[in-house]
Amino acid sequence: MGKGRWETLDKKNDSKPKKKEEKVFRPTVLKPGDQVLYEKYGTTEVDLDGKELVLVRESNVLGLVG
Numbered sequence: 217m218g219k220g221r222w223e224t225l226d227k228k229n230d231s232k233p234k235k236k237e238e239k240v241f242r243p244t245v246l247k248p249g250d251q252v253l254y255e256k257y258g259t260t261e262v263d264l265d266g267k268e269l270v271l272v273r274e275s276n277v278l279g280l281v282g
Contacts, residue, residue, distance in 0.1 A: 220244045244274055251281040
């Protein structure tokens with residue numbers, strides 16, 4: 217679980233030459249232990265020390281449960 221991610225702002229209809237891409241930090245809204253609904257094919261399964269873990273990107277989370 218990270219603190220968030222940097223995103224490049226998408227400026228459509230901008231005919232000016234690109235100088236420097238603007239980036240904005242998006243903090244994560246999820247916390248360890250949250251129960252979530254996620255896309256079936258948007259995960260990676262890993263076996264670590266006998267435990268099966270499912271890695272999910274925050275963008276593939278459909279919603280929080282409870």
